[in-house]
Amino acid sequence: MITKTFKSESTIQTLQLVQQELGADAIVVSMREVPAGPIWNPWKKSAVEVVAVSPNDEPQVRKPQPPMQMPPSLEVAEEIPEIEWDIPAKKKTAKLPPPIKLNLNPLSGQPAPVTETVRMTEPTAPSNDRYSPPALKKIQQQLTQQGVESSLIERLMELSAETLSPSTLADVEASKRSIVQLMGAELRVQKGAGAFVSNNVVAVVGASGSGKTSVIAKLALFFRQGLHKSVTWVCADTVRTGAIAEAKAYTSALGLDLKLVYTPQDLKEVFNGEQANDLFLVDTPGYNPCNEKQMIELGALISEMPSRCTYLVAPATTKEADLHQLSASLGVFNIDGLIITKLDETYTFGGIYNFARKSNTPLAYFTSGRETSRNLETADPMRLVSALFGKEWNK
Template sequence: MPKSYIAETMREALLMVQAELGPDAIVLSAREAPLGSPWNVWKRPGVEVVAMAPGELPVKESLPAAEETVKDVLLSREKVTGWQPRRITREEARLANQMPRGSQTDAPSVKASDTPKKVDLPAAPSAPAGKEDEPVELPPVLASLRRQLLAQEVDEAFVERTLQVMLQGQSVSLVSTPEVAHKTLARLLEAEVTHVVPASLQSERQVVCVVGMSGGGKTSTVARMAMDYRQRLGKKVAWICADTLRTGAIGEARAYTDALDLPLRLVYTPQDLSTALAGLDDVDLVLIDTPGYNPYREQEIVELGSFLSELPERALYLVVPANMKEGDLFCMSGALNVFGLDGVIVTKLDETSTYGGVYNFVRKSHLPLAYFAFGKAASAGLEAATSQRLVAALFGKGWNQ
């Protein structure tokens, strides 16, 4: 019966095969295979080798020419690199299979002499003189707009491509006028970003889950949303606090709900959610403050997912601070893509003067903007997000002016 062996390198996988099936084991196939849990979005690359013992083949059948034994593979490696295989015991192979991937410290180390020597390839022929792609010189007005966007850390390749579209689609006289050039470029930037209109909540009850990292403004955003729907729209709002492990989280939720005169429900396990929702049939909007999560800790993502799985019919909004690094923004959204994000709420917009990272994130992720949050007071500082407002911030009209 063929057996599968997965390791970080081909050599480790072959040694595992040799230890269990012997040096004459038959290698049936080898391919790249990701390591880690199925739900882990940051899998490491590995190798899977499928092999079987030679005695398991029918006696009358001849071995296909494409099949190699482990001994053949290791000997061919020895001839090329001088590497000598080390026989490992069955007990070592068993322990290696039980250890987490990537932590096999007993695997033989690779020396510099084990790897093939670098071969110097001939240099590619140079392009004929005058044939290189020369950058198109921008008019002074567009050059100034380009510097502004790059200073805001908008993706440079996207900026160059957008400016070329302007040059091709507009006359020189139009792009030379500062007002017209600015307006035209702003319209092109706005077209790359979408936003959602907050629900009017005029029909049946809606459940809205707010997710984000601890310290990102998640709880204060829930309070601002509750105040907006209660005071401006006159809706009945309830608050469910699932962020009960964070120090001071329950006290903070009680302070907000007491000030707004809202019903508060505390849940400690995913199973408590159905009980908490059962007594809130008379409200228009249920806001759920979920546990804060770290996108780099798999266990926290699993725990958050167990809460979200209990609420198949809900809206899900991701809260991200405007001063977060662009790479971390993508990690936060990537960890929750499987649950279906409905929009992004950007917080702490008054604590930075650079908004290119947020713009790059919503443009590349295709997640619609929902709300902008800023300031310290929970009674203000929440506005429906629009692409026009974000693009205006790229040109100096930020929230800290």
């Protein structure tokens, strides 16, 4: 290994000297600016001093190369690297910069460009591993299996780890109760659901097979017994096979008036001569959210009910993506509340929870089963969140 010191008026010339003397594999140990010329000359120029090391025992002698010729139109601004020296108070030992590997591979007939490769150690990425109590890990696993949104789970775990006491974090049930409260606070609830109705016309909308007719029957009995309303069943679902027969069976069993509607004009005539205590429950046709024609027909029907309370019927068994598509297509109708059906037909409630939270639609009622006289309850967010932790709906 050979160590030499080179000094010239510019950085490029000095590095060319290093290449000529020590070869292309030379390693620059230090580089600094030093004065040049007689010491008595106050206008003396500065020079660049380079200390380089050759890894080979014998230097590779290269032929001297002609000085670099630059085009007349090209101006090169030479920058002298700034070197900072760290000199402690007691020991005047300079810390040298990291070694610089010279990669000098001149092309034939062209000046060799200087490429400097600085040897440095890659910074170690910070670790994201955080200690999580066993109780929170178990809760996190349950919520993940239920399909709750991952970003919400992460935020809940961080918040719980920072705010809950050590004794609470050591108890799975205590931690679970706290997280249930946090998740329940993420959901909206329709004001006055079950206590009063804001309008005397209540319309339910939803996709085919969502359980709208069963919901109408449950609401009719609930409003008549609880709110002492005179209920009229308005059946606008006259296209589906068996829809009229099903409506007649329900109204006959409940002792309700039944009105069949085939066109928007028929619906308008139903409301003529209404009384103050009358309540009209309108069962709209089930529709396909991907069918534009059916959407137009539904819009024409709903437009005849300017003063209404509109409920979206959404089964808990529907995929979350389909629920969002359903909500997007019906958003123009100003949905007042959400009625979740078929809660007893699934063990996974993450999709319906995510939908209620993201869509910001107020929860109105929960239904389960086909029995008319039971299984309709006013929406309770804590009830839905508890189902995420394995609490069966009918128990």
